[in-house]
Amino acid sequence: MRDFFFSGWSKPLRRHLVGPLEVRLLRPADLEVLLAFAAERLSVSPTFLRRQLDARWGKESHERRGAAVGALDTKGRVHGFAWMDSYREEGLPLDGVWVRSLVVAPQARRMGVATQLVSRLLEEAHRQGEPHVRADVDEDNDASLRTFDGLGFRRASARLTEQTNEAWDAAGSTKRLIVLERDAAP
């Protein structure tokens, strides 16, 4: 039953249950719904999300650095989330802006939500003058690799891939990461 619920066959039913979704940048006023989603689906701390939304992602557009996007239903509930920021914000020695914590709730998967979330981040990166957007994905995460592939991301250089893996190894991560990048230009 669980397999059916999350399979392609159930997509029309899930689409009906979830209803229309709006994909947009998140603001400080979205914090409560974001925290409800985060408690269930994200490993990012509430303190971090609050601070970033207040100080960086949720600012008036000309001051915004990095960004957070959500897919919200008509009742304002979050079904998908991603953020983009510099790793240097967290002390990692890696340049550029990176897509982070891309997650879509199981009931809303395979409906193009992740694709729309990352597309919105690409637009925002372009507006903020970033030349490229990067992502690091566990090498066994086919769903995520295919999503980035579909958006035109390509494998980054061997050097950047090594640098990224070394930075994460030093931070205690054990999985091998594939590094992807794309121009932020539309």
Ligand SMILES: CC(C)(COP(=O)(O)OP(=O)(O)OC[C@H]1O[C@@H](n2cnc3c(N)ncnc32)[C@H](O)[C@@H]1OP(=O)(O)O)[C@@H](O)C(=O)NCCC(=O)NCCS
């Ligand atoms: C990865 C993830 C974000 C994809 O979200 P999504 O909204 O279902 O993705 P999309 O509907 O935009 O899918 C885009 C394409 O990716 C591929 N894809 C996505 N999920 C897939 C899956 N489970 N199996 C195979 N291909 C998949 C397909 O090619 C799909 O296009 P299609 O449906 O037209 O065939 C979602 O599966 C998820 O939240 N996974 C758990 C968290 C995670 O791994 N996050 C990524 C961290 S880097």
